[in-house]
Amino acid sequence: MPKKKKKTIRCKWIFKRKEGLTPSEPPKFKARLVAKGYSQIPGIDYNYVFSLVVKHSSIRTFFSIVASDDLELEQLDVKTVFLHGELEEDIYMDQLEGFIVGGKEKFVCKLKRSLYGLKQSPRQWNKRFDLFMLLHGFKRSKYDSCVYIKHINGSPIYLLLYVDDMLIAAKSKVEITKLKKYLSSEFDMKDLTAKKILSMEITRDGKSSLLFLSQQNYIKKVLQRFNMHNAKAVSTPIAPHFKLSGAQCPNTDQDIEYMSRVPYSSVVGFLMYAMVCSHPNLTYAMSLVSRYMSNPSKEHWRAAQWIFRYLKGTTDFCLKFGRTEK
Amino acid sequence: MDLDYAADLDRRRSLTGYVFTVGSSAVSWRATLQSIVALSTTEVEYMAVSRACKELIWLKGLCAELCGVDSCINLFYDSQSTIYLTKDQMFHERTKHIDIKYHFVHDMIDDCKLKVCKINTHNNPADMMTKHVPVAKFGQA
Numbered sequence: 001m002p003k004k005k006k007k008t009i010r011c012k013w014i015f016k017r018k019e020g021l022t023p024s025e026p027p028k029f030k031a032r033l034v035a036k037g038y039s040q041i042p043g044i045d046y047n048y049v050f051s052l053v054v055k056h057s058s059i060r061t062f063f064s065i066v067a068s069d070d071l072e073l074e075q076l077d078v079k080t081v082f083l084h085g086e087l088e089e090d091i092y093m094d095q096l097e098g099f100i101v102g103g104k105e106k107f108v109c110k111l112k113r114s115l116y117g118l119k120q121s122p123r124q125w126n127k128r129f130d131l132f133m134l135l136h137g138f139k140r141s142k143y144d145s146c147v148y149i150k151h152i153n154g155s156p157i158y159l160l161l162y163v164d165d166m167l168i169a170a171k172s173k174v175e176i177t178k179l180k181k182y183l184s185s186e187f188d189m190k191d192l193t194a195k196k197i198l199s200m201e202i203t204r205d206g207k208s209s210l211l212f213l214s215q216q217n218y219i220k221k222v223l224q225r226f227n228m229h230n231a232k233a234v235s236t237p238i239a240p241h242f243k244l245s246g247a248q249c250p251n252t253d254q255d256i257e258y259m260s261r262v263p264y265s266s267v268v269g270f271l272m273y274a275m276v277c278s279h280p281n282l283t284y285a286m287s288l289v290s291r292y293m294s295n296p297s298k299e300h301w302r303a304a305q306w307i308f309r310y311l312k313g314t315t316d317f318c319l320k321f322g323r324t325e326k
Numbered sequence: 327m328d329l330d331y332a333a334d335l336d337r338r339r340s341l342t343g344y345v346f347t348v349g350s351s352a353v354s355w356r357a358t359l360q361s362i363v364a365l366s367t368t369e370v371e372y373m374a375v376s377r378a379c380k381e382l383i384w385l386k387g388l389c390a391e392l393c394g395v396d397s398c399i400n401l402f403y404d405s406q407s408t409i410y411l412t413k414d415q416m417f418h419e420r421t422k423h424i425d426i427k428y429h430f431v432h433d434m435i436d437d438c439k440l441k442v443c444k445i446n447t448h449n450n451p452a453d454m455m456t457k458h459v460p461v462a463k464f465g466q467a
Binding site: 147319 | 348385
């Protein structure tokens with residue numbers, strides 16, 4: 001399409017090497033075209049960008065129902081998820097590097113579908129999926145818009161969506177297979193055994209119908225990243241000798257220098273994620289250390305490290321879901 | 327649910343903590359500083375109940391939608407004074423300054439949406455949200 005007066009969006013290729021799941025598996029090489037979304041102008045190139053994801057409490061409520069009713073659980077993943085969304089705005093993009101048509105160098109591409117990197121991609125994908133689910137007789141939950149329910153002969157089938165990951169549960173395997181068939185006829189799907197969602201590992205014990213949720217690998221990775229994997233473990237998330245307050249904020253140049261090199265906020269971020277997903281026991285400690293994000297002191301940093309040491313000792317801590325004994 | 331009065335050393339705000347369980351497993355938890363400064367522990371507790379109520383309404387709705395169970399929910403709490411305050415519509419000298427918004431707990435109880443029950447302090451799992459907990463107690467929670 002010939003170039004108009006409208007500003008175009010630039011794009012670039014991203015190349016990635018992805019290790020195989022087992023050491024024997026050869027690594028995969030991926031190339032992905034991304035649009036430079038930061039050059040989009042609000043009001044012209046995009047309007048709304050808000051996109052929904054499922055709440056963590058909903059996921060846990062879902063698991064508790066799965067465990068207590070002993071439902072079949074399956075996980076699916078949508079390949080190249082954002083390419084499914086349809087665009088409402090007119091967006092023009094420069095020609096792709098390496099794929100420029102000879103003789104038409106000045107031409108630009110008009111985008112029909114959303115691309116990775118565009119601001120509205122997540123929203124457009126969610127919209128498209130929502131339409132699809134409603135078309136197939138699913139009801140969107142009033143309390144969490146990423147939870148879908150359908151009753152077939154009185155027994156419910158649930159679907160939870162987290163961007164491109166979805167969890168499906170139902171009493172009968174037949175219904176799940178049917179739903180999976182529908183979904184893969186519309187989108188490009190990858191079938192995963194329900195083992196891991198949002199860095200939480202799911203383990204099921206078939207005999208006692210128990211379901212466990214843990215973040216072992218995530219915590220191990222985080223400990224390694226901040227060089228705390230050899231730290232001595234402690235047994236409580238926070239100890240009474242930490243009396244944290246705003247008055248402790250660094251005031252000497254030396255302290256300010258020291259704290260500027262400490263990755264305090266990213267540590268709190270990582271810990272916070274562990275707390276939100278599967279560690280209710282960290283809540284108090286986290287509420288303490290996260291109050292001083294803007295100007296942490298050495299004392300605050302020591303408290304954050306203490307939480308790490310606690311996690312070191314409770315890496316295999318998991319949430320248990322099961323039937324209530326009456 | 328549980329709380330810590332004036333836990334914030336800087337602004338003397340209080341800390342609220344709660345855990346909700348569905349079946350036997352914890353599904354929703356939180357520990358936050360309250361946005362306003364409270365005058366007494368009972369007041370903090372009362373505010374905490376209303377904070378927990380908000381989450382409860384949502385969770386109850388979700389559960390009702392997912393598995394069709396819509397029953398009265400028990401809110402366990404270790405403070406007698408607050409439990410009496412939630413049951414009693416009377417106007418007290420010491421509680422008259424509590425903002426109307428916190429009285430919506432009464433409405434909830436009248437609608438049989440929730441019941442506030444007593445739990446022994448030693449068995450309260452939400453303790454871990456608001457204080458330094460000794461190791462022995464941590465194991466139970």
